[in-house]
Amino acid sequence: MVQTQKIGKSTSVAAQASKARVLIAVMLFVTVVINYMDRANLSIAMPAIADEMDLSKAQQGLLLSAFGWTYAALQIPGGWLVDRIPPRLLYPACLILWSVATAFMGVIGGFVALIALRLLVGVFEAPAYPINNRVATAWYPERERATVIGFYTSGQFIGLALLTPFLSWLQSVLSWHWVFIVTGTIGAIWGAVWYAFYREPRDSRANDAEIDLIRDGGGLVDLVDEQQPERPAVTRNDVATVLGRRKLWGIYLGQFCLTSTLWFFLTWFPTYLVEYRDMDYIKSGFLASLPFVAALVGVLFSGVFSDFLLRKGVSLGVARKGPIIVGLLLTVAMIGANFTDSTAMVIVFLSIAFFGNGLASITWSLVSALAPERLLGLTGGMFNFIGNLSSIATPIVIGLLVTDDSFAPGFVYMTVVTAVGIASYVLLVGRVERVRS
Incomplete structure (x- = not known):
């Protein structure tokens, strides 16, 4: 009888709850689209920049990796900021600053200047994904969180799938400079929009029923409370906790391996199509978008399927880790590109691999x-720091491994890294339960 009353009460609360969190999901989605547009715009412009500036493969790898040096290095300070500055203030500040740096990449020429500006983009994007995770943790109950994370993560693939052909066309019609000017302008405008519309759950249009629904489902609606006393500084014990637990190292290493594939597509993939498959910018822009479409399908399916399993009573570990491990297994298909001369088959292999990458991309749900x-x-900062060391390693290692005639060593490297990621999730993460500090 008591259980029936609880079920009835829960159903009633859900029916009365407002849907303010839907707007938050859309805002996160748009922000991620812009975030990844500003990460990938350099890869689209790289063949033209390399031709104009006569850059070697090693120099291209260095320029492509510049974002990652500061982005990875500042993940922990970025996470510290996220714990102290409300997302309504921190996110628009970051958005506008990285967008200004992006726009100046189209105005100021020169190899060294491009590296310096790309380093600045990495500085200001560093807190972005810890902010996303904090917003998701505050706004969504556990049973909805993977779906929401999958939805806003899909923004990186939707944005790249739709915008890669457009930016390639823009470059062919005008010049590579306009790729950066346009994307930077869009980001600055969105920063102002975020400040105008984002609020924390209790300060938003969410009614009490929605607040109760989020809180009772495991959402931390009071995570950001301006009335709380100032939080203590990070201690050695805090650092020891995030660095000393096997479970956390499992997701850290797994994230490095997962994002290595993403950074291949964000850096070397367009160059691979133009220089190793002899495509023009328009055709390469279209074909480069297909793996991103596949990744989009993977990431949308992953979040929904993971939450479906959770609602059906499957353990949290299986529901969260299952799609990640299966996705990494599919990513190994990338090695097939080394065994065919057919451009169509190359796109098929890489689309399967990037579908797997999308399927595995709900890793923030484990955070x-x-x-x-x-x-x-x-x-979240440590997770993103170690994971995004791949943004440094992938462009540089591939730039050193490939030759003017063969890209095959690059695909071998990516396959080995993916295998390490599978082992990390299988052997290190173990039971999915919250680590105690």
Whole structure:
């Protein structure tokens, strides 16, 4: 009888709850589209920049990796900021600053200047994904969180699938300079929009029923409370917690391996199509968008399927880790590109691989599930720091491995890294439960 009353009450609350969190999901989605547009615009312009400036493969790898040096290095400070500055203030500041740096890449020429500006883009984008995770943790109950994370993560693939052909066309009609000017302008405008419309759950249009629905489902609606006392500084014990737990190292290493594939597509993929498959900018822009479409399908399916399994009573570990491990297994298909001369088959292999990457991309749901409540930002920062060391390693290592005649060593490297990622999730993560600080 008591159980029936609880079910009835829960159903009633859900029916009365407002849907303010839907707007938050859309805002996160648009922000991620812009975030990844500003990461990938250099890869689209790189063949033209390399031709104009006569850059070697090693120099191209260095320029493509410049974003990652500061982005990865500032993940932990970025996580510290996320734990202290509300998303309404921090996110628009970051958006506008990285967008200004992006726009100046189209105005100021020169190899060294491009590296310096790309380093600045990495500085200001560093807090972005820890902010996304914090917003998702505050706004969504556990049973909805993977779906929401999958939805806004899909923004990176939708944006790249739709905008890669457009930016390639823009470059062919005008010049590579306009790729950066246009994308930077869009980001600056969106920063103002975020400040105008984003609010925390209790300060938003969400009614009490929606607040209760989020809180009772495991959402931390009071995570950002301006009335709370100032939070203590990060201690050695805090750092020891996020660095000393096997479970957390499992997701850190797994994220490095997962994002290595993403960074291949964000850096070397357009160059591979233009220089190693002899395509023009328009055709390469279209074909480069197909793996991103496949990744979009993978990431949307992943979040929905993971939450479906959770609602059906499957353990949190299987529901969260299952899609990640299967996705990494599919990513191994990338090696097939070394065994065919058919451009169509290359796109098929790479689309399967990037579908797998999308399927595996709900890894932030494990941060939400495993991180100590008080150290969400620090854990997210460490997760993103180690994961995004791949943004440095992938462009540079591939640039050193490939030759003017063969890209095959690059695909071998990516396959080995993916295999390490599978082992990390299988052997290190173990039972999915929150780590105690």
